[in-house]
Amino acid sequence: MAIRTTVTPMRVTISISGEIDHHNAAALRLEADEAIQSNLAPNVRIDFDEVTFMDSSGIGFVLGRYRIVSAYGGNVEVVNLSNKFYMMMKLAGLEKLMSLKTK
Amino acid sequence: MKALNSMKLEIESRSVNEAFARAAVAAFAAQADPTVEEISDIKTAVSEAVTNCIVHAYPDYVGKIYIWAGIFDNGIFRVKIKDKGCGIEDVDKAMVPLFTTLGGERAGLGFAVMESFCDRIKVRSKPNKGTVVTLEKALCGRSGADERN
Numbered sequence: 001m002a003i004r005t006t007v008t009p010m011r012v013t014i015s016i017s018g019e020i021d022h023h024n025a026a027a028l029r030l031e032a033d034e035a036i037q038s039n040l041a042p043n044v045r046i047d048f049d050e051v052t053f054m055d056s057s058g059i060g061f062v063l064g065r066y067r068i069v070s071a072y073g074g075n076v077e078v079v080n081l082s083n084k085f086y087m088m089m090k091l092a093g094l095e096k097l098m099s100l101k102t103k
Numbered sequence: 104m105k106a107l108n109s110m111k112l113e114i115e116s117r118s119v120n121e122a123f124a125r126a127a128v129a130a131f132a133a134q135a136d137p138t139v140e141e142i143s144d145i146k147t148a149v150s151e152a153v154t155n156c157i158v159h160a161y162p163d164y165v166g167k168i169y170i171w172a173g174i175f176d177n178g179i180f181r182v183k184i185k186d187k188g189c190g191i192e193d194v195d196k197a198m199v200p201l202f203t204t205l206g207g208e209r210a211g212l213g214f215a216v217m218e219s220f221c222d223r224i225k226v227r228s229k230p231n232k233g234t235v236v237t238l239e240k241a242l243c244g245r246s247g248a249d250e251r252n
Contacts, residue, residue, distance in 0.1 A: 022158065053125075056212040056215075057210075061208065091212065091219060092212055
């Protein structure tokens with residue numbers, strides 16, 4: 001699991017690679033929140049292009065970031081989801097809270 | 104019904120073992136010639152069940168997780184994940200999507216994900232005794248049906 005953040009004035013992009021589970025979600029959270037909270041950009045994009053595995057901890061991760069970003073009035077979008085990850089996020093009703101885009 | 108082949112695994116309830124547990128079960132299932140998608144479904148479901156043992160069954164101490172997997176006729180794959188932890192007071196309630204006793208970053212979707220990626224799920228639990236989750240999935244496989252011995 002690795003995380004890369006890219007910052008522009010309007011957007012923080014969080015690109016995750018590898019596996020997201022309960023074990024590594026904590027480290028993922030720490031790094032993502034650091035980038036989010038030090039920029040407070042109006043848009044936060046979470047890129048799943050290089051995610052090879054996720055369980056419901058991945059949903060918890062997205063939901064947690066959504067809570068932080070929407071608290072300061074920002075938007076979250078999740079991009080490059082595989083069909084399976086998209087289906088899991090819909091299971092959680094995330095499409096009602098943010099934009100979800102498949103690959 | 105007797106399994107054509109089976110395996111047992113005993114691990115400590117440390118979160119670092121989550122990746123090991125799902126990879127080990129997936130590696131065992133590979134001999135039934137599953138599709139990439141079927142393997143991925145098994146990994147996801149096992150990961151949920153093992154995580155439940157770690158965060159719920161043994162909330163503040165390290166206990167043992169017992170995993171059994173078996174391959175049956177017609178490509179039926181069964182996994183049992185057992186703990187001797189705190190047990191679940193109300194199994195029906197625990198299985199309701201979005202219900203969680205933990206809050207925070209737990210989505211409350213563990214059982215919902217297991218249900219959506221397996222054909223059958225059975226949960227037996229006794230407070231202060233432990234929980235057994237049985238997952239079952241029919242593997243259609245890459246080559247259709249058989250050719251295993």
